[in-house]
Amino acid sequence: MSPDARVLTEWFAKRARPLPWREPGTSAWGVLVSEIMLQQTPVARVEPSWHEWMARWPVPSALAAASPADVLRAWGKLGYPRRALRLRDAAAAIAITHNDVVPSDVDTLLALPGIGAYTARAVAAFAYRKRCPVVDTNVRRVIARSVHGAGDSGPASTTRDLADADALLPADDELAAQMSAALMELGATVCTARNPRCADCPVFDDCAWQQNGRPAYTGPVKPVQKFAGTDRQVRGLLLDVLRDTSSPVPKSRLDVVWSEAGQRERCLDSLLVDGLVEQTTDGLFALPGDQ
């Protein structure tokens, strides 16, 4: 009553999308960069940026040597730009502490900025081909349905989710890595959040959700994230101004992006605190490192 490793890995070999960071020969650094970019950002928007980053910063030390301003501009509109700064910080730590080699050990990876439970295990599994349970939103949904027979996954629980995924993995390292990738791919392309394509599912016959009659999700409602009018929108508008200028700007250039002064000031302050914006000695504003 759960997805079979052989069935799923054979499906993956035939049907998986040809994503560039999955190509044989991709460096662990390339895998790490892809994983950070893919946190909450769709594949289609990540692909072009990933190619640019790999050409420009092929090793961690190269990214570490770049200015935050250059990194933030290259990040562009992938969203959540703090990820870009943390990736640069992680690259510096890798360059200095690990001889420019991305660690393969989960606990060592977890100690790096911006790398959490998912990303650490994804690097171990996909770059180093380890038997290491990888749990993202796709895997949680696939397990909720195919194993537990529920309509969707409830709130995340790292310990329980890892145990669920671990139980599905075969003993062999390489096969387990393929299985982890296959579970993610299944959730991303077939066992989707809305309108799952069950007719195309390789594990249809082993799916507990099917056998339960596809019950609707009954757990706690996940809160929907608003965007319009939030600080996230205002921060994005402020950063947009600074990404597009080559020299520091007076505050008046920032003031025009949002009419409510209180919120605008709060957002600018938080960007300064986050290290996403810098104020020059003459009181102008710029991306950090833009003088």
Add this chain to the structure above:
DNA sequence: CATGCGTGGAC
């Protein structure tokens, strides 16, 4: 454990 953190595409 709940929130806040960007952005844009698909319905």
Add this chain to the structure above:
DNA sequence: TGTCCAAGCAT
């Protein structure tokens, strides 16, 4: 011109 969702993380 609304809602949901997308390979999470830090606090």
